[in-house]
Amino acid sequence: MQEIKVRLTFTEEILGTAAADKEIHKTYIASLAPNAPSKKEEVEAVGVEETIEKAMTVFPRNKEGVPIYWDYQIKGFFKDAAGMLRKVPNTKSSKIKAYKKEIDGLIFVKERQIPIHFDGEIGNCERPLRGQTPQGERVALANSESIPAGAWIEFTVQCLTDGLAGA
DSSP states (O other), X not given: OEEEEEEEEOSSOEEOOEESSHHHIIIIIGGGSSSHHHHXXXXXXXXXXXXXXXXXXXOOBOTTSOBEEEHHHHXXXXXXXXXXXXXXXXXXXXXXXXXXXXXXXXXXXXXXXEEOBOSSOOEEEEEEEEEEETTEEEEEEEEEEEEXXXXXXXXXXXXXXXXXXXX
């Protein structure tokens, strides 16, 4: 087994990903969690007051109120990156057949909750979202908590086989 310590610094502002409305989070997002205890844990971590708009996306928070990422968000990034790198000839990722299964079974993020470290205040990012539908172009407003560029996270990646570490 190989362990890799990672420090990731964000070069752009980062936006909240959890629905501020706990009921939306409970019925949809948390239903995708693999086990019941983690569903409850994730719903509680959203920790939003009634004053926040229901359509807003926020950062989950730990018990101290610090914004966090969940381990599965990092693992999901690994799967997406491996999927794209498979298309690049002569990369280690291009040689992995069932890359999602390999990542699911052989690569783990040690920490369940990954605190986001940053200077300054959590801001608010409002922006238009455009989408093409059969009825024509639609525009909606999106509202998210934002953390300034320069924020960083630290986590440990555990590889059960040495061959996947560089893929």
